[in-house]
Amino acid sequence: MTAGLRLRPIGIVRSRFREPSDLPPPAFAPPRFFERSTGEIEVFPEFAAGLDGLEGFSHILVIFHFHRAGGPKLEVVPPGESKPRGVFATRSPHRPNPLGLSVLRLLGREGGRLRVSGVDLIDGTPVLDIKPYTSRDRKSHIRTGWLQKQRRPAR
């Protein structure tokens, strides 16, 4: 067992969302709100060569630091819900390890700059890793537990 793991940002998000409160919860966002939301990931120059070959992929997985999250909680009440849920059954930022994950559409790359859509991240978010989205990440016939009961499906 490892005692711990220290990570450092490889890049930063550029987004029109300045504050966590600028981001509507997915279940309550207008239709196609996030699909239309564009932004950039600036990968730091020392890591830009690591992006070579990513251009051919339509989508990327971005692991980021929830740097504005405050402290962790084991139970959270999701937006619009009344019942608390275990934090690992939600996408809440209040996690023991404050790691976030977004699947973004990759629109283009110029050197270390990735133009993306699907942005649900705030400006200045530290990016920890970028991975290509592959067919193994796409699951069909999924069940989404308590989310299925929400007024609008989370898309």
Place this chain on the structure above:
Amino acid sequence: MTAGLRLRPIGIVRSRFREPSDLPPPAFAPPRFFERSTGEIEVFPEFAAGLDGLEGFSHILVIFHFHRAGGPKLEVVPPGESKPRGVFATRSPHRPNPLGLSVLRLLGREGGRLRVSGVDLIDGTPVLDIKPYTSRDRKSHIRTGWLQKQRRPAR
């Protein structure tokens, strides 16, 4: 910008794969090899309450530490390939931040133990985060760049 982020495991993977060399590269694995591969995630008792509500989801996203990865590289030659690719265009463990991501099928939960399939992880892998897989993680009409040229599609 943050100076760094320190993470600690919330659980550990139990798998029949003992060594990294026990895992075939996805593109060269027999059909349905990983779908049939079952195992467990043991979430440590102090975090088990964070799993409440996860039972209703068919799939989970698991972020883990590539604890056997060795050092990072910016370019890697994927298995069966001759051309180097940027590490962020691959799922290689040799990443600046050694974070891995797998989408697993959730078969059941007993307390802090999750029974899963789709296991492509080695025994003892430290788990950093678990998230529910939602419809926003499922993308259609994807392009998968250099992977599409491989002999067998990566599924």
